[in-house]
Amino acid sequence: NAGVTQTPKFQVLKTGQSMTLQCAQDMNHEYMSWYRQDPGMGLRLIHYSVGAGITDQGEVPNGYNVSRSTTEDFPLRLLSAAPSQTSVYFCASSYQASYSGANVLTFGAGSRLTVL
């Protein structure tokens, strides 16, 4: 049972380049999400999905796209990278949809992105 798998673990981009962060879970979780973590700040939600074919914006969606074609996969696309997107990105999933209090998240190992 791999849990939540994120790739790549590290990436360096130049301003304007595009890339996709991959996220896959093998726990049959309905809810998947992407967060960014920056020093001195709490985790901030970028996008989330409550099931295949359904996505929604979080707190900081600008500059990012997502899709959920299958239950297992939830890739995050950076359309045109900017230095402000330098961060650590975490994918997280849970069994229940977000409309539940006891929504315990399982996180991937993280992807450290640097934009020059």
Place this chain on the structure above:
Amino acid sequence: GQNIDQPTEMTATEGAIVQINCTYQTSGFNGLFWYQQHAGEAPTFLSYNVLDGLEEKGRFSSFLSRSKGYSYLLLKELQMKDSASYLCAVMDSNYQLIWGAGTKLIIKP
């Protein structure tokens, strides 16, 4: 606005007890979570409180007072492996998680 406050850093001694506080102001309340995050790793779930009172789980306990907008995480019999950041998060009325910036706990021998 919504806000979660917790101390930036705390230091404690191996074998001792430490209490990490979290105060919150959010639009509604559907539960409070504590996660542990070792440096360079992913956050992992520690506890969930939705009703007032103390939840005990081994060496870790979490307390909630909804009327005061306050929670604490209590760690007993500290071990070196407890050196980590502890994240407090509140689920608001829209079932969205609001995260604190985390408390870095340093354990000294």
